[in-house]
Amino acid sequence: MLYFFCLLTGYYILRPVRxxxxxxxxxxxxxxxWMIDWFASHGVALDQFMLQALFTGTFIVMLLLQPVYGALVSRYPRRVFLPVVYGFFIACLVGFYFAFRVELPGRGMVFFIWLTVFNLFAVAVFWSFMADVFNNVEAKRVYGYIGAGGTIGAFLGPILTRNLVERVGIANLLLVSAVLLSLCIVCILRLRLWAVAREQERGRKSGEVPMGGHVLAGLKLIAQEPLLRALALLTFFGVGVGTLLYNEQAAIVKKFYDTAEASTAFYSGIDLAVNGLTLVIQLLLTRFLLSRYGIGPVLLIPALAILFGFCALAASPLPMLVAVVQVVTRASEFSLAKPARETIYTRVGREWRYKAAxxxxxxxxxxxDVSFAWIHKALSAFGSSAVFLAGVGVALxxxxGAWRVVRAQRALPDEVQPEGAKS
Structure with a gap:
């Protein structure tokens, strides 16, 4: 809980800036x-394609980093690659501190892409590590509460940003986040002892030796395994509904907020609403639903709620309703869908957990993200109703995808077999 608390507090301090x-x-x-001038010379005004350019750049960086991460987890043991991942992100934050202090041109683009990459890799590594520490039954019992620790951090982060950004400036907020990530490394070193003990108890492959395998094994496993393909399908369309909402929200902010500080404060308010609802669900419902009914309803309830929300938006695309559906979409993902998906990885081997996941x-x-960012750009010419009508299809x-995951995961054993079946 402390690990996830520090991680998400550090991230949510920075998220409103992004x-x-x-x-x-x-x-x-x-x-x-130079980038603005180059695109202008080719007849493209970057201010008309802001999010599309940023998401495209993020996707390219993700593709380039995937084999680097694959090589890291293949060639080095857990005790090495986990601290290295977080140490790299801490070093980047120190670099951004100086970039914001001297107002280096282009820092906004680099920071946007970096923080998006950081969030996905750091959180993915966290949940992969948790699958080393907990078995399936334990995960269903505790993942909701561990997630609540992260949600408290996600709740605190925007509060700190909202109250500090205009007093100390953006650059100094980055150092606060760096300190919190340093505490994550301390938690990793402590938790590693439990991971080793649990692996010995269950006869699992040890994470204290290099994993081996191909650097692109994760993508190969997704292509080969029906369950991973279903998880990829669920993730792809789940991102789609979020991206369509995100872009509409960004259009509203551009229209009504004139300064970076004002829009940062607005996004902090949205994050507070999301995290408040998430925390209530994690504390009161997640453990009960996962332990009593398994992952089926925990995956399907958010999907159906989002489908209903998009139907309402297609009929009446009011700005306030967009904000409400945004809150419901993100809160249901964090409190229900994400913990449900992560319990699946306690039942498979390490390559599934660290590479495929x-x-x-x-x-x-x-x-x-990048696909639906460009789809949104094309649909926005026809108005909000067209965007949300297409969103109904994406929600379907x-x-x-959620239904496919529920069916495919039934073929897995309740616990990973000794020496890692599905490894």
Whole structure:
């Protein structure tokens, strides 16, 4: 809980800064001058394609980093690659501190892409590590509460940002986040002892030796295994509904908020609402539903709620309703769908957990982001109703993916077999 608390507090301190960058109306505050000039010389005004350019850049970086991460987890033991991942992100934050202090041109674009990559990799690594520590029964019992620890951090982060950003500036907020990530490394070193003990008890492959295998094994496993394909499908369309909402929300912020500080404060308010609802569900419902009914209803309830929300938006695309559906979408993902998916990885081997799961949470996730960012750009010319009507179809795809996951996971054993079946 402390690990996830520190991780999400550090991230949510920074998230409103990223959102303000994406909602900026001035390309010069986000992109370097040479990039603006190059696109302008080719007849493209970057301020008209702000989010699309940022999401495309993020997806390209994800593709480039996937084999690097694959090589790291294949060639080095857990005690090495986990601290290295977080140490790299801490070093980046120190670099961004100086970039924001001197107002380096292009810092907005680099920071937006970096923070998006950081969030997906750091959280994916966290849940992969949790599957080393807990078995399936334990995960159903405790993942909701561990998630609540993260939600409290996600609740605290925007509060800190909202109250500090105009007093100390963005650059100093980055150092606060770096300290919290340093505490994550302390938690990793402590938790590693429990992971080793649990692996010995269950006869699992040890994470204290290099995993081996191909650096792109995660993507290969997704192509080969029906359950992983279903998880990838669910993730892709789940990202789609979030991206359509995100882009509409960004359009509203551009229209009504003039400064980076004002839009940062607005996004902090949205995050507080999301995290408040998430915390209530995690404390009161997640454990009960997972332990009593398994992952079926925990995956299907959010999918159907999002489908209903998009139907309502297609009929009446009011700004306040967009905000409400955004809150419901993100809260149901964090409190129900995410813990349900992560319990699946306690029943499979290490390559599934560290390679395939991370590939889904990074490459597939950002592939959905960039795809639906451009789809939104095309649909926005026809108005909000057209965007949300298409979103109904995307939500149906998400519901179908959830149903496929529920069916496919029934073929897994309740616990991973000694020496790692499905490894």
């Amino acid at each position: 959102e303000a960058m994406g909602a900026s109306r001035d390309a010069a505050t986000v992109f370097p001058p 991370t590939a889904i949470d990074t490459v597939i996730y950002r592939g959905g 795809g998400m519901s179908f």
